[in-house]
Amino acid sequence: MRWTARMKKALTVAPAVAMTVVSMVLTLGVVVMWLGQAMPWPVALVVGLGLDGGWLATLAYERRLAAQGDHSRAVTAVGWCFGLMATGVLVTHALTAAGSVGAWLAVSWLPVAAKALWLVHGLWERTALTPDALAAIAEIQQEARDGAAVARARLRAEATTEETRLTAVTQAGARVARVQAQTAATLSQAWSTLEKTRAGEDTAHALTCVTAPVTPASRPRWELPVWGPVEPVAALDAPQLDDTDLDRIVAHILSAQTPPPSYRELAARFRSAGHTAAEVRLRSSWKRLTAASTTG
Incomplete structure (x- = not known):
C-alpha cells in the first residue's frame, strides 16, 4: 500500500x-x-x-x-x-x-x-488523501449509491402495488355500480308496472268483483308496498288490539308531534312501543285519524 x-x-x-x-x-x-x-x-x-x-x-x-x-x-x-x-x-x-x-x-x-x-x-x-481515507470515501459513496438504488426500487414496487390495488378497487366499484344500476332499473320498471296497474280502471273493476262494496259507487284500491328498512316483528303471542285501542294508540302518537308524523314514523314508534297490529289495520287507522283531523 x-x-x-x-x-x-x-x-x-x-x-x-x-x-x-x-x-x-x-x-x-x-x-x-x-x-x-x-x-x-x-x-x-x-x-x-x-x-x-x-x-x-x-x-x-x-x-x-x-x-x-x-x-x-x-x-x-x-x-x-x-x-x-x-x-x-x-x-x-x-x-x-x-x-x-x-x-x-x-x-x-x-x-x-x-x-x-x-x-x-x-x-x-x-x-x-491517504489510501485509507480514499477507501473510506469510496465505501461511503458505494453505500449511498446502494441506498439510493434500494429506495428507488422500493418506491417503484410501492407504486406498482398501489396502482394494482387502485385498478382492482376501480374494477370492483365499476361492477358494483353496474349491478346497482341494473337493480335500480329493474325495480323502477317493476314499480312503474305496479303503479300503472294500480291506476288502471280494470284493476278497480276487478277489485269490485271480488270484494264486498261498502257503497254502490265504491271503487276499492290497493296500496303500493312501502320500500324501506326491515322493521323487527313483535312476538306472535303479543295481545291483539281491537280497533278502539288501536285508534287510541295511533291518536296518542299523532298528537305527540306537531305536525303529525308520517305513516312510516308512526309505524316505527308504534312497534318500538311494544304494540303489534297488522300492517293493513295500522295503515287504516292512520288514514282514518289523519282524515278526521284534516276534516275537523
Missing part, C-alpha cells in the same frame, strides 16, 4: 522535476553561450551554475516547508524571482540571437512553466 502511494506521488512530481531539469540545463547553456563571448567560459559557467543553484536552493526550501505544512511568502517570492530571471535570460538571448529568434522564444517559457508545475504539485499535495 505504501509502495503504491509512493509510486503515485513520484508520478505526479515527475513532470515538474523534468521541466525543472530541462529549464536549468537550458539556462546554463544560454548563460555560457551568451557570456562566454565576453569573459572566460569557466566564469560564465560559474554564473550559470549560480543562477541554477539559487533557483534549486529556493525550490528545496519551499519543498521542505511544504512537507512541514508551512509556507513562506519570502521564499516563494525569491523562487519566482529566480524563475523570472532565467526566463529573462532566455528571452534576451532569443532577441539578440541571429537567425533563430523564434526557436529560442519557443523555449524561453520553460522556467516559468516549471515553477507553475511545482505550484500545481503543491496544491495536489495539500489536497491529497
Whole structure:
C-alpha cells in the first residue's frame, strides 16, 4: 500500500522535476553561450551554475516547508524571482540571437512553466488523501449509491402495488355500480308496472268483483308496498288490539308531534312501543285519524 502511494506521488512530481531539469540545463547553456563571448567560459559557467543553484536552493526550501505544512511568502517570492530571471535570460538571448529568434522564444517559457508545475504539485499535495481515507470515501459513496438504488426500487414496487390495488378497487366499484344500476332499473320498471296497474280502471273493476262494496259507487284500491328498512316483528303471542285501542294508540302518537308524523314514523314508534297490529289495520287507522283531523 505504501509502495503504491509512493509510486503515485513520484508520478505526479515527475513532470515538474523534468521541466525543472530541462529549464536549468537550458539556462546554463544560454548563460555560457551568451557570456562566454565576453569573459572566460569557466566564469560564465560559474554564473550559470549560480543562477541554477539559487533557483534549486529556493525550490528545496519551499519543498521542505511544504512537507512541514508551512509556507513562506519570502521564499516563494525569491523562487519566482529566480524563475523570472532565467526566463529573462532566455528571452534576451532569443532577441539578440541571429537567425533563430523564434526557436529560442519557443523555449524561453520553460522556467516559468516549471515553477507553475511545482505550484500545481503543491496544491495536489495539500489536497491529497491517504489510501485509507480514499477507501473510506469510496465505501461511503458505494453505500449511498446502494441506498439510493434500494429506495428507488422500493418506491417503484410501492407504486406498482398501489396502482394494482387502485385498478382492482376501480374494477370492483365499476361492477358494483353496474349491478346497482341494473337493480335500480329493474325495480323502477317493476314499480312503474305496479303503479300503472294500480291506476288502471280494470284493476278497480276487478277489485269490485271480488270484494264486498261498502257503497254502490265504491271503487276499492290497493296500496303500493312501502320500500324501506326491515322493521323487527313483535312476538306472535303479543295481545291483539281491537280497533278502539288501536285508534287510541295511533291518536296518542299523532298528537305527540306537531305536525303529525308520517305513516312510516308512526309505524316505527308504534312497534318500538311494544304494540303489534297488522300492517293493513295500522295503515287504516292512520288514514282514518289523519282524515278526521284534516276534516275537523
